[in-house]
Amino acid sequence: MSQPFLEVKNLTVSFPTEDGLVRASNDISFTVARGETLAVVGESGSGKSVTSLAVMGLHDRRSAQISGQAILNLESGPIDTISASPDVVRKLRGKSMAMIFQDPMSALHPYYTIGDQISEAWRLYNDGDKKAGIKRATEMLDLVGIPGAAKRVLEYPHQFSGGMRQRVMIAMALVNNPSLLIADEPTTALDVTVQSQILELLKNMQKEFNMAVILITHDLGVVAEVADRVSVMYAGKIVEQAGIDDIYYQPDHPYTIGLLNSIPRVDQLEGRRLIAIPGQPPSLISLPAGCSFRSRCSFSSQVPNNLCATAVPDLDQKISGHFSRCHLTEDQLKKARVSTGAVL
Amino acid sequence: MLKYLIRRLAATALVITLVSMSVFVIFAYLPMDPARLTCGKACTPSIIEANRHRLGLDVPVQVQYGRFVKGLVAGRHYGEGVASFDCPAPAFGYSFNKHACVSTLIADAFPVTFSLAIGSFILWLLIGVSLGVVAAKRQGKWQDKASTAFVLVGISLPTFISGILILLLALKFNLIDPIEMGRWVSPFTDPIGWARNFIFPWITLALAFAATYTRFTRSNVLETSSEDYIRTARAKGLSEKVILRKHTLRAALAPIITIAGLDFAGLLGGAIITENIFNLPGLGRLSIRAVLVDYDLPVILTTTLLAAVFVVVMNLVVDILYAYIDPRVRVA
Amino acid sequence: MTEPILKLEGLKKYFESTSGGIFNKKKGIVKAVDGIDLEIMPGQTVGLVGESGCGKTTVGRTVLKLYEPTEGTITFNGQDITHLSAHEMKPIRAQMQMIFQDPYASLNPRHTVGTLIGATFEIQGITPEGGIKQEVERLMERVGLNPEHVNRYPHEFSGGQRQRIGVARAIALKPKLIVADEPVSALDVSIQAQVVNLLDDLQEEFDLSYLFVAHDLSVVQHISDRVVVMYLGKIMEDANKHDLFRAPRHPYTKALLSAVPVPDPKKSRAREKIILQGDLPSPMNPPAGCVFNTRCWKVQEQCRVEVPPLLQIGNVQMGNGHRLACHFPEPA
Known part of the structure; x- marks a missing residue:
């Protein structure tokens, strides 16, 4: 382009x-x-x-x-x-x-x-x-x-x-x-x-x-x-950015995964329980150290050395054109996607 | 539009009729007897009755009202024999205290009150709106603070104090001739003399009103500035000057018309304090004298009625103006 | 056979309106709800959907007797409550509660949460087991609020938490029916799911019936057993949600469903959308014949003259039938 x-x-x-x-x-x-x-x-x-x-x-x-x-x-x-x-x-x-x-x-x-x-x-x-x-x-x-x-x-x-x-x-x-x-x-x-x-x-x-x-x-x-492309924002930062299909079928950030799981959809009738994201967004005045989404993230325990609480993750390009601000590895994210199941 | 106007005019006429009736009834049942009051010290019941007849108060109130209305249209004859007087239409009554037709008294007093009202009205709108706009645009800056100070002074200072202060200062610096003060000068024959005559009363009245208008304008401009359509105007690329002039002010000032109209109408009924301080022979002074000194019923009745009519008519004017400015009020 | 908890027969609610501004005071009648028949079985959730102005909110409010019905009957739990006075309604209100859209506006900001929830008991003169204080804390815990926050004021809570306060109030008296008017539409997506899940859980726990009024079909689909589609004050279609969402029979339902965006790009691209032309007609002046005829892509002459009756189609079961008002329905 x-x-x-x-x-x-x-x-x-x-x-x-x-x-x-x-x-x-x-x-x-x-x-x-x-x-x-x-x-x-x-x-x-x-x-x-x-x-x-x-x-x-x-x-x-x-x-x-x-x-x-x-x-x-x-x-x-x-x-x-x-x-x-x-x-x-x-x-x-x-x-x-x-x-x-x-x-x-x-x-x-x-x-x-x-x-x-x-x-x-x-x-x-x-x-x-x-x-x-x-x-x-x-x-x-x-x-x-x-x-x-x-x-x-x-x-x-x-x-x-x-x-x-x-x-x-x-x-x-x-x-x-x-x-x-x-x-x-x-x-x-x-x-x-x-x-x-x-x-x-x-x-x-x-x-x-x-x-x-x-x-x-x-x-x-x-x-x-x-x-065509999507930027997902959370607490003032872009947490994920990718082409449209990647965002919906390969979400690479726990927040995006959480959002997709939490919305009811007209195209899914089998009374699936919504998977809500617990808690609420942090105050923009006193953002927590580390990842802003950590307190609501159910996968942060998988990251070693308490990294989520101490270091702000970078917006990394994991696959070409797909950026995500998360400490989890691609493997862990794949598991996260599968474990919550409901997407796709 | 025309249909609306006709309907509003009819409604206004009806309201005025009702107001005049109630004023009439209220005065008829006041615990004071005008016939007794006109009779002086050596009073006998027969003199009182004769006076009552002479004043036309010996008939039922609806007949009195009928005569009153007829007098308005056709003029009226008051009293009998030697002590009889004719007042041409519109005859509001005859003041036996002043030995004059009330219409003549009003015709003398109204230009004074109108001059006072219109001058101070223009003055306070100019001051109030411009100070308000400046204060809003310079929110938190010294201009805003200064205008807040002005508002505080203007609102907390009653007219009878500010008026006397202004009068004293004007006298001290020889800006007013104490002898000529208050003498009616027509603006058509001597516009400068007229303005000089009224400038201090104008300032006195304007001071009080301008403060309220400054505050009102400031808050309206601020409120309008945060409207979505102002953001739209900015997103279009309009300059701040155009946004203020064309978009903000029009919406912010529209509500001011309503208050301004009613304030003006109120003043037309007479500015009692200011007229008294500056010795202006206006409606305010006429009615306060009629109430406190003479108990001059025809005068009181007329000035009360006039004050009500001014308010009702101004209300109509305001509504029409508002519809002109705000299309949402107009018909789809 | 179980009796419905709520039964509406021929319910109508008309509003008189003066519109068009001061230049044209044309009185009109808005038929906000125009003949609604509806049953809700115990433990059932009925979703009421439609676009703004379709009358869904009015149905909810009329059921709660916040509006006096114009015509028809409301039977609650076997009792005709259509014309009960406010006083007679009091014991019934305990069994019929509401949750509003705006958790900000529905809570008095000057009261603590404890007072707000506790007031529900005081109004009804009920003392729950263990006292009001203990019950309030139990309720707060149940809806996912920290009971230690009992002395906090509404503004100290987030939007989602405030809606939980509203829910706590609604369930305090163990009602049989809750009318929820857009209870999650003011909430952020991630918070919406929390409240929806809470409502789901409470239904199971207390065997509640919901009349769930909302414009968001995704939410309605998720929470409802049956869905009623309204358009301009009338029911277009009413079916259990599987039938309605899988195979809508009414053209309006079909268009409405096809307009709901699906969070799935591939499906979204593949889907054929029915884009309705134009806007909702004014409820002051609804079209003759079928009210949907001005926007329907299947419209024929009959639709313009003859009102299609709401008829049972297919297999009729108590409270679980499929009703449809259309001359030319989609094939099953």
Whole structure:
């Protein structure tokens, strides 16, 4: 594959609070190429949203400490959105990189028409009057499958259903033909039949615009449907990163294994008891020494010398393209996969 | 939209009618007898009865109300014989204390109160909103702290103290002519004299209101800034200036319209303390005198009614404005 | 033959709504629940699924008499409770408990966990064996909370733990039926499984019946014996979960199931999805005929005019039949 469009290197975001430093995302590295979908999976507080907001330059610099790099390989040359000036990054937003959010109900301004809001995004980077903007907005609404676009472009957000609003958000994000789209839980607030419409739309749009897509979600079902590669995050770190099939059929981290075992599935009817992951994620303010997942991991006793409690495991490449942050050997992991059984 | 307007206007008219009726009934059953009050020291029951008849209070309250309404439309004749007076429509009543039609008294006092209200209204909105926005945008910085101090002073200082302080300072530095003070100058003939006449009362009133508005604006701007759609605006690549001007302020200021409208309506009914301190012959002074000094029933009744009407009408104006700003309130 | 613990016959719940904002106060009737027949046998879990606005939550709340039913009857444990007053419901509430979606909102933040769980006994005037304190600690232990934390406040617990508090409260009085409204949808994936397993265990231990209201079909499939699919206030299909998930007969059920993402990339790629067009129609103005006809890919003229009745199909067994409301069902 050619050079990836986005290269995130050692990105760390922390927030100083009265109780201490919250390490929301910690030493994150990944890449996404055009035409590729990377899913970032994790539970609340795992740092998946924080990371992408940092790439977009959307953190308030007064409250967030950010280090590392997020390099966009533009045609004009690479730009690091972490070290570039806020004004430079602002002019990349909406043009080279765009983002859609979880709650389409609140993500659109209630006082402006859909057309106004899309046209505003377009006119920021294109010469054209308001009329041209509305025309462009209508085309975009048409493209994302909103019936009666010419009429609806003049309507307000509250006149749209949740699914339609998410389509509007997508139309707005894509209006300047961005190379990277970050979708943060884009279907979480939607009903399941609408969710499949939106996922289908995202897939089509990705092809149409040849975009790099980062899909942030907690839903392993959604991931299976759209992702090419997956990063699994836990307590601010990437714990496993691999191609889609590897993650589901050869999970190489006890947390990933645990997640897959803990979810009920419509495709498995034989009343299997869910294997829950015991306990809860650690506080991001006082992360335990060693592996953050250790206290919930049922295999850590297999690692000699109490290594899990003392040393943070590296994100090692065990097989080509498959990274895992675990002290267990490949053999032990294989046994772990088999012993819990339910996956596959 | 038109249908809505018509319906709202009809509703407003109904409310005003009901308000006027209740005001009328309340005053009719007050434990004080205006006929007795107008009669002076050498009073006999027959004089009181004659006065009662002269004042038109010897008929049932619904008849009194009917006459009142008729007077509003057609003008009215008060008293009998030598002591008889005509008031043209709209006739609110006749003040035997002041020997004038109440409508004339109101017509004299209202421009004063309106001048006071409109000037201070503009002033406090300007100060309150801009301080609030600055405080929110510089949250935690010295600008924010300074505005908090202003808010504290403004809210804790009652008008009768701040007003007197301002008056004393103005007098000390010869900014007010104590003799000319409060004399009505029309803004149409002498706009500068008008403004000079009102500048200190404006400041007094604005000070009290601006503090509340600063606080309100600050919290609204902060709240709106954390809305998802502001994050969307940022993700689009809009500059902070445009985000503030176009996206944050519009949503943050909309609720201010509601309070501002009602505050303004309240002031139109008369700013009693400020008018008294600065000797302004407005509605506030008119009604407080009518209540405390003269027990001038027609005046009290009219000013009360007017104050209620202002509130009801402003309410309508606010609702229409709000619908104009917030499409969610409009029809789909 | 065992009697159902809960029996709903022709249950309807209509809401009057004023919508459209101040410019168009159009009154409408939302038929949130429009004629539901349903039985839950002792020890059985019935899952109620459907998209937002299908009325599933309203069914749960009406069963609990949080809403007054518009029409129909609710029979609980052989007793008609449809029109019981709040006072008459009190002894029944002990046998019929609820678990809410939002563990944050359903616990009073100013009370300790001990008080919150203990209050259940006090309200009913019941003193459990060994006293309330001991029973509260036993309950906490049973739902997987540390009994030493009895004096802590809700905010000191995580989301999953708070839901456990909710569960402890619900089972305190050893109820026969628990209505669980989206009990795990606010929880993180790894925590969800803990609570689902807990609910499973408690059912076995106490011989509970659940009415499990949820939008997540994977969870419903896992926990339920029978699944009822609702759409716009009506039951579309009702069958034991194996029948329903293996061979859905109603086109809506089929579409709904095909839309559920499967955490298995190969299956996901191989699967043929039915993507429904458009959105749910407004419940204020449901389509004539079959309510699903506007989105159904098998729609024919008959569907637009004639409401398909909910009929028993196949082998009818008490509480275990297969019911279906469709003119053109999928082949078995």
